[in-house]
Amino acid sequence: MTLRNYDIAELRRLDVAHHLPAQQDYRLMREMGGSRIITRAKGCHIYDGDGQALLDGMAGLWCVQVGYGREELAKAAYEQMLELPYYNTFFKTAAPPTVLLAAKIAQLLGGDLNHVFFNSSGSEAIDTIIRLSRYYWQVKGQPERNVIIARTNGYHGSTIAGASLGGMKAMHEQGGPWLPGIEHVMQPYPFGLGFGEDPTAFGERAADAIEQKILAVGPEKVAAFIGEPVQGAGGVIIPPESYWPRVEAICRKYGILLVSDDVICGFGRLGQWFGFQHFGIKPDLVSMAKGLSSGYLPISAVGVADHIVEALREKGGDFVHGFTYSGHPTAAAVALKNIEIIEREDLVRRTREDTGPYLARGLAELAKHPRVGEARSLGLIGAVEIVTRGGTNERFPGPEGKAGMTVRDLCIKNGLMVRAVRDSLVMSPPLVISHEEIDVLLGAIRKSLDEAEPQFRALETAAPEPPASH
Secondary structure, three states: OOHHHOOHHHHHHHHHHHOOOOOOOHHHHHHHOOOOOEEEEEEOEEEEOOOOEEEEOOHHHHOOOOOEOOHHHHHHHHHHHHHOOOOOOOOOOOOHHHHHHHHHHHHHHOOOOOEEEEEOOHHHHHHHHHHHHHHHHHHOOOOOOOEEEEEOOOOOOOOHHHHHHOOOHHHHOOOOOOOOOEEEEOOOOHHHHOOOOOHHHHHHHHHHHHHHHHHHHOHHHEEEEEEOOOEOOOOOEOOOOOHHHHHHHHHHHOOOEEEEEOOOOOOOOOOOOOHHHHOOOOOOEEEEOHHHOOOOOOOEEEEEOHHHHHHHHHHOOOOOOOOOOOOOHHHHHHHHHHHHHHHHOOHHHHHHHHHHHHHHHHHHHHOOOOOEEEEEEOOOOEEEEEOOOOOOOOOOOOOOOHHHHHHHHHHHHOOEEOEEEOOEEEEOOOOOOOHHHHHHHHHHHHHHHHHOHHHHHHHHHOOOOOOOOO
């Protein structure tokens, strides 16, 4: 019996009985009677077991750049599996697609980022960066340089190391203690932390917080600073243009490694091959995943600058780090074909010059809605801030998130899959999305905001919740 013939009700029963999905409230899942079962997908749409079509405004999980149903990617996997489905890179060996993919990524990264270390997930790429940056300073004779500075509300994965490096409060409340040697600074979030402030001045202020942290810790103890070019899971936080150049200057001033976490922003999302390229900076290490294979197979990578590799080569000896699936030949073959499609269909330029600006114009109109405080985007990633009064950053009373989840649920009912982050909606559609589909996306959000008005009024009139007893 094929999966297509399974009874959806039975799948949902099995889901509750045996499956633990990622980042879920398991009690709520049981009360709901199981997950929404997604059965197929094509282009920019996904389809559930009840027959509902949903425009995928999240490209899966920020990743399906070329859309669903690409036969070329399936054939690339099939052909590689027949020839060499798997082999490791531990035994002084490498497979052809792995080597070719490393060379291609180095070409796309540009500058002196000529070396690539492969992993299977963005979280593993972050683990690699933590180990590699600390080991680099050991090799340089400065082992005391082991502190890594990251940002509040930044996201760098769900492993212990990744969650430690990330600045998500909800994650830090579960499963500690956390990795030592991590420090956090303010995020460059103009709407939340600098509303009404001059954008250039705010960007510089946010960057200067990094220098203040470096001086507080001691420059001789700091190994690296890491940040997402645009914070994705944190709520699509787009920094002012003044931010990243000043961050780079601070890192160079104190000889600190600059790390760009391009897991979400890479492979065309911001209208350049990598997010750091949009902001005109030159990092020493770059993490990437998601769009590398458009999510068709798990693969991630770390781009590494020449000077780091030369230090390791001069030292000699094993870098005792790696994974069973590092450089997986089938995943590499699919990633190569995915990059070929992105290049052939000119999706990076199209995002920068066509669909990205088209989305931005539509969001500018949506920003006039009486319950929208700000609607922002860069390339094909965006956010809509939900507020009590349009054009302000005044949130609804009570715990954050109720307004956002209300609108998110209505969007799904109205045929659009988006994500709620606190009281905002975030989006990152496939790079192949059309103007007509962008119109549908924006129309569904507007309709859902309108339909949420009774819930918004209830939130406004609700009595504030009493403080928790201790």
